[in-house]
Amino acid sequence: MTRLHPLHLRFADPTLERAYDDYVYPRMLTQWRAALVIGPLVYLLLFVLDPWFVPAAHQAEVWAIRLGTLLVPASFIALSFTPHYARCAYLLPALNGLTGGLGLIAMMRLLPLETVAHYYPVMVLVTFFTYNFSGTRFIYALGVDLVLLVGYNLWFGAVVDYPSHLLATQDFFIVSANLIGGTAGYLAELQRRRLFVHKQALEAERRLHLERSLHDPLTGLPNRELLHDRIAQWLAAAERTPALHAVYFIDLDDFKPINDAHGHAVGDQALQHIANRLRHAVREADTVARVGGDEFVVLAPNLPDPATAASQAARLQAVIAQSGTELPAGVRLSASVGLCLFPYEGATVADILHRADQSMYQAKADAQAVMRFTTASH
Template sequence: MSAITQGASPPLRRFSLRFCDPQLEHAYRRETFSRTLIQGRAAILVGMLVYLLCGLLDIWHVPPEARWDVWQSRLTALMVPSLLLVVSFTAAFQRLAQWWLLAVCVAAGFGLIAIQSQVPLENTPYYYPAMVMLTFYTYNFIGLRFPYALGIDALLLATYNLVFGVLLDYPAHILFSHNVFIVSANLIGGTTGYLVERQGRQLFLREKELEEERRFHRERSLHDPLTGLPNRELLYDRLEQALVACQRNQMLQGGLFIDLDGFKQINDRLGHRMGDNLLEQVAQRLTDSVRKTDTVARIGGDEFFVLARDLDSEQDIHRLASKLLENLRLPLAGVPAPFALRASIGVCLFPYPDMSVNDIIHRADMAMYRVKTAEKDSYCLAELKPCQSGTSYRPGTA
């Protein structure tokens, strides 16, 4: 199993909340992008509506001669989210999603500061709460990651104090009261944003762990625990797929039933551990002898099965059977010379009329027994009925 399943799950970085594993970080961003996209679009639309609603305050709290300048600031700030709505329907948004959302918050913040700077001092209590709303907006609504939101709000807080404390020289007690509420909003919104993102990433990790565990148990249930080869259940599934494919394209397929000769003697004389080691070596040799599109399965004891897909002609199966026998005759590591290992192979070619998975395995098994009761260390083709196209496959032996 992977490191996640084994308990060595990649931790989160404490401040940035990034996964230490870059691949896991990439997977998280890929899987959460659709949610970020939907949330970002919704937040932009709502934010633009709220921005415009705040403009109603101008009727009572902005002098008539300053209203056009205030609305210029407001409409200029709204150009950024309007552009982003268009960009969100292109591939450019996915590549730089966090930066685009960041730009919306920066534009909104500087727009609010520009608007408030044109409002008489006595009317600022009606406008600075918008900075408090923007703080919660960046941390908890638009979909920005915590480090980005924290950086933006720190920048806006510094700019707010620079503009109103230095350039416009607000009275200290008024600026301090504004800071109290803006900083408090940062503490509440920032803590909430941090915890929500951390919990979301931990939940993602847990889902990955469960997915890895399910995949591990699924693979384990379909593979032989000793050799790692597909087991009988998975072999049946691959054979079903081959049956469907050959009925569609009439390509020749081959099933080879392999039984080891002399394995019981080696297992009894040298012990089960040596027997297990021998089976692992045989599995590796069989796997090395076939193509990647073929399947090597262990169906029990010292019996194996090879599914050879999409053969050009019957000669291919003869060459494959001979190759398997030749490779199995080579000395095995740790097995003394007197204990020779050989194999008997039965071959069933298909398609043929009324074929089925069980019938293919049965025919190959019967052909293998004919070899085993005769000379062994050879192969035999099962007798087949003519296929649907009218061509018959000739039985043969090595």
């Protein structure tokens, strides 16, 4: 089960935490920018109250504080259009709220005590803004709003002779705003993270089903559908960059008697054994697929020349025929291998596989010789 810290809501798994950050970043970027515009805009509109409550002697100082505070979100907006913003995407919105709150306290200290209460509701707005609209994480918003609450009380409770009953009333509403806004912010982030985990689980299940649908359940090799797709990719690439690719059609010789004599369990074991040998016999860029009961196909792209392709066919036969201890005594395996080189004029995936299949059947009839089809005339 995915574990979340009960307070700061980080995933216990650092890899999952990074994946979550990568997932939400493009979705949250619009909200972060909107918050960095709308919050300062509301903050700026406070000037309509200045003529009524700010003494004329302090109006210039209040404007200096206000405009200085607005430089912070302006710089954050500019930063949001650079790659550097991703490293501090949650912290900067929190700092924006903190700067706005401290700027408000700085302006309020210039007001006559009898008019301070007219600006105090903005502290409640800052609280809700930081928790529910800034886009920061709950734990950062909690830290910011606690700092503002303490700062507000230090100034108006200790430095300024502010009526205690008014301060207590204002504290009640600020604390209530923290409880309501904080709980809403906490639950919203918790829900986002749970939805992310659910989406990750669904995506993992989807990939598992896709993987199973494109792979043979017995051997784990790519099936015919996935093989077709990979041949098509190399065929399309050959139109842009000339290269030589090979498809080997492999059919086990006299496989039915193994099932008849030893049972299907041994037959399945033999197929798994062959699949494992073929996987280890090819390059990492090659594809080994199972396309039928005892039929395998190897796709080998970017070969240097036809001679190398022919020698690889002989090598595949030798790998299959090697003796080993994986199978019951008396069980011997051999294979016929057909080869088709491509691209050639008019090549299609179906035609390439058909030519390799026909080559394999000719090999069976010609003492395991390997035949090649490389032109449309064959």
